[in-house]
Amino acid sequence: MGGMQLALAPMQDVTDLAFVRTLARIGSLPDVLMTPYFRSTRSTCVCSAALERLVEEHETGLPLVAQLAGSEPAALTRDARRLMARGVAGINLNAGCPSPLVNRHGAGAALLREPARLAAVLAALRAELPPGAFSVKLRLGWASAEEFPRLLEVLAQAAPDAVMVHARTRQQLYGGAARWSAVRAAAAALSCPVWINGDIDSPQRAREAAADSGCARLMIGRGAVRHPYLFRQLRGGAAPTPADRRRYFRLLIEETGRALEPPYRERGHCNRLKKYLAFCYAEMSAEQEWHLRRCERLADLESWLELEG
Ligand SMILES: Cc1cc2nc3c(=O)[nH]c(=O)nc-3n(C[C@H](O)[C@H](O)[C@H](O)COP(=O)(O)O)c2cc1C
Numbered sequence: 001m002g003g004m005q006l007a008l009a010p011m012q013d014v015t016d017l018a019f020v021r022t023l024a025r026i027g028s029l030p031d032v033l034m035t036p037y038f039r040s041t042r043s044t045c046v047c048s049a050a051l052e053r054l055v056e057e058h059e060t061g062l063p064l065v066a067q068l069a070g071s072e073p074a075a076l077t078r079d080a081r082r083l084m085a086r087g088v089a090g091i092n093l094n095a096g097c098p099s100p101l102v103n104r105h106g107a108g109a110a111l112l113r114e115p116a117r118l119a120a121v122l123a124a125l126r127a128e129l130p131p132g133a134f135s136v137k138l139r140l141g142w143a144s145a146e147e148f149p150r151l152l153e154v155l156a157q158a159a160p161d162a163v164m165v166h167a168r169t170r171q172q173l174y175g176g177a178a179r180w181s182a183v184r185a186a187a188a189a190l191s192c193p194v195w196i197n198g199d200i201d202s203p204q205r206a207r208e209a210a211a212d213s214g215c216a217r218l219m220i221g222r223g224a225v226r227h228p229y230l231f232r233q234l235r236g237g238a239a240p241t242p243a244d245r246r247r248y249f250r251l252l253i254e255e256t257g258r259a260l261e262p263p264y265r266e267r268g269h270c271n272r273l274k275k276y277l278a279f280c281y282a283e284m285s286a287e288q289e290w291h292l293r294r295c296e297r298l299a300d301l302e303s304w305l306e307l308e309g
Helices: 017-025 049-057 073-085 100-104 108-113 115-128 145-158 180-189 203-213 222-226 230-234 242-259 266-277 286-294 298-304
Strands: 005-008 033-040 064-069 090-095 134-141 162-169 194-197 217-220
Touching (some): 005 033, 005 230, 033 073, 049 064, 073 115, 090 115, 100 108, 108 115, 115 145, 162 180, 180 203, 203 217, 203 230, 217 230, 242 266, 242 298, 266 298, 286 298
Parallel strands (some): 033 064, 090 134, 134 162, 162 194, 194 217
C-alpha cells in the first residue's frame, strides 16, 4: 500500500503517552500523531497533566498535532498560540466530539449544527495559524449526512490545510458503519488533503476505505489499539505473531508504569491498562476478559494475558 499516509486518531485517555511510546518501541508508527482534545473555554484551557506530557515527552520523533475543542474564537486562538509556542506541528479543531458535556458548550460536533459559528471559529484559527498548521476533524453532519455539502462550503471558504472526516453523523455516535463513500464529496469540494477516518481495522479494510472514499490518507483510532501492529502492516510489514502480541503487552505494561505519576498504586496501574485492554477483549476468550476486567495485581494481569514464557 505504497503512497498511503497514516495518522493516529485522537482518543481521550487511550492514545496517550504510554500508548504512543509503546507503538514506537514495537516499530508500528503512523506518519503523524494527534493529541486528544484540549478543551478551550473563555476563561481557561482545560488540559490534564497527561495531555501536557504527551506534547512534551512523546519521544517518537513524529510531528504531533494538538487538538482543541471549543466554540469561542478568542479562546481558541489564545490556546492555539500557546500550543504552537510549545512546538506542536499544528492545531486541529475538533468538530466531531459527540459528548453531551462538550456539545452543551457549543463545541465538538455541536459546531456542525451552527454553520455560522463554525465559520467564525475557522476564520479566527485560519488567521492565527501559519500555512500548513491548521486542520479540522469533523463528522458528516449532526443529524444527517445531508448536512455535509453545506459544511464543505464553510470549510472551503476557511481554507484549512487538511480535513479529517469521521464518516458518521453525530447522531450515530460510534454505531452503525462508517460511510466512507460519503467522504468523496470532500475531496471534490476542497483543495486541501482529506483524511478518511472510521472503522479501519485491518489492511483489507484500509484498502476498502481508501477505494470508497478516494482518500490516500488514513486516520485510525480503535483499530490501532485493538491491532497495535496495524501501522507496521500497512507499511508492508508482517502480520504480528503471538510472540509479537506478548511483546506489545509487556512493553505497554512497562510504558504505562513509566507514564504514571508517582506515587501510584498497583491497582491504579492495572486500571490504566484496562483502558487499552477494553479494545482488545473482542480478540480474547470470555474467561480471559472476565478475569482481566477484575485484575488488581500486575502479576494476575500478566498471567491472564498469558505473557509468561
Ligand atoms: C474512547 C474514545 C475517545 C475519543 N476521543 C477523541 C478526541 O479526543 N478527539 C477526537 O477528535 N476524536 C475522538 N474520538 C474519535 C476518534 O478519533 C475517531 O474519530 C473514531 O473513533 C472513529 O475512528 P476509528 O473507528 O478509527 O476509531 C474518540 C473515540 C473514542 C472511542
